[in-house]
Amino acid sequence: MIGTELCAQNRRRATFAMFVGIDCDFWRRHDAFMHLLLIEDERKVASFVARALRESAHTVDVAATGQKGLDLANRVSYDAILLDVRLPGLSGIQVCKELRQSGVEIPILMLTARTLVEQRVEGLDAGADDYLTKPFALDELQARVRAITRRGGSKKLQCADLEFDRQRGLVSRAGEQISLTTKELALLELLLARSPEPVGRTVIVENVWSYGFDTETNLVEVYINRLRQKIDQSHRVKLIHTVRGVGYRLGLPT
Ligand code: CA
Numbered sequence: 001m002i003g004t005e006l007c008a009q010n011r012r013r014a015t016f017a018m019f020v021g022i023d024c025d026f027w028r029r030h031d032a033f034m035h036l037l038l039i040e041d042e043r044k045v046a047s048f049v050a051r052a053l054r055e056s057a058h059t060v061d062v063a064a065t066g067q068k069g070l071d072l073a074n075r076v077s078y079d080a081i082l083l084d085v086r087l088p089g090l091s092g093i094q095v096c097k098e099l100r101q102s103g104v105e106i107p108i109l110m111l112t113a114r115t116l117v118e119q120r121v122e123g124l125d126a127g128a129d130d131y132l133t134k135p136f137a138l139d140e141l142q143a144r145v146r147a148i149t150r151r152g153g154s155k156k157l158q159c160a161d162l163e164f165d166r167q168r169g170l171v172s173r174a175g176e177q178i179s180l181t182t183k184e185l186a187l188l189e190l191l192l193a194r195s196p197e198p199v200g201r202t203v204i205v206e207n208v209w210s211y212g213f214d215t216e217t218n219l220v221e222v223y224i225n226r227l228r229q230k231i232d233q234s235h236r237v238k239l240i241h242t243v244r245g246v247g248y249r250l251g252l253p254t
Contacts, residue, residue, distance in 0.1 A: 023079065033182045034079035034149065035059045035207060039069030039095065040111065040157070041087050045134075049082070052138045056181065059210050068088030073099055076206050077193065078106050080149050082141070085112040085123060093126045100127035107148035111136075133163055157192040160252055164192055171231075178230050183208060187223050188231070188250075196251035198243040224248055 036053060038175065040046040041064050061076070063069035066087045073081055073095075081099075085092035088124045096108055110123040110131040123131050129148040132141060150167075157164040161174045165186075169176045180188065186208045191199060205213050205219050224240065225229045241249045 009119060033057050033186070034145070035061075035186070035210075036145070037061050037063065037069060037072055037076070037078045037081045037106075039063045039066065039081065039087065039092070040084040042084075047154040049138070049141070053142075057144065061210055061212075066092065066095040070095050070098055073104055073106060074102065075203075077190065080107045080109060080145050082109050082111055082145070083128070085110055087139070093122055096126040096128050098125065109141075109144055109148055157189065157251055159192055159195050159239060160237065162192075163248075164189060167182075173231055173235065180227075183223060184230070185226055188227060191248060191250035194250075196249060198246045198249040204247065220248075247251065 028127050037147050038046060038053075038060055040049070040062065043064070046064065053060045061072060061078075061173055063072055064243070067090050068089075069081070069083070070090065072078075074241055083092045083095060087095070090098075092110060092112075094132075099106070099108070108128045110120075110128040111134060112120065112123065112131055113134045120131050120133075130144055132144055157166065158218050162171075163173075164171050166189070169185065171180055171185070185203065190204065190207050201220050208223070209219070224242075228240050238253060239250055240252070241253065243249050
């Protein structure tokens with residue numbers, strides 16, 4: 001299995017480099033960059049899977065216990081959660097149930113070593129969107145993650161004349177297409193999803209970069225300025241606003 005996974009990894013590396021070199025938009029349309037949470041207690045499996053997903057340009061946070069995963073999933077708007085069933089303490093099934101009961105609707109892919117039908121059903125009944133039996137090939141993991149994230153969420157986010165087509169990764173204002181980098185896109189998506197509410201700096205760092213990322217850097221300001229240049233500069237009505245002492249808000253001026 002490891003051999004299969006390493007082959008897949010090399011293939012993916014080559015594929016990724018090719019897409020970046022030739023046509024970044026093509027890559028973005030066909031495999032959206034995502035912020036994922038991996039809840040897995042086996043360190044080797046966790047680091048291998050996380051590394052492979054990061055090489056595909058996804059941002060991955062890893063939690064080694066169910067409780068830590070639960071805490072993170074309640075704070076960060078992940079695109080999907082990869083959840084191991086057998087965890088010490090809180091099991092994957094319990095984590096899934098608790099998330100759904102508290103209204104968290106992030107797509108969940110259960111990772112299970114179990115092959116019994118009734119145990120897969122238990123995971124789906126607990127609110128998981130799909131399951132994958134270990135050992136799995138990384139290509140299949142990526143395909144399943146893409147499938148569950150396509151199902152959930154609205155396809156278009158909009159604020160005034162600003163539009164973000166999530167499925168195609170296209171942003172436009174007043175019908176004019178705007179080209180954004182991956183991180184700019186992630187930041188815009190977060191602000192649009194929370195609009196018209198303001199979003200705090202820490203929440204931005206945790207969602208756009210990663211949990212545990214240095215929140216003291218001025219990256220947020222840098223990226224907000226870039227977004228302002230691309231989205232607001234040539235328009236009379238500004239949509240990105242600084243909310244003093246809180247963070248940033250996307251919406252019509254009040
Ligand atoms: Ca485990």
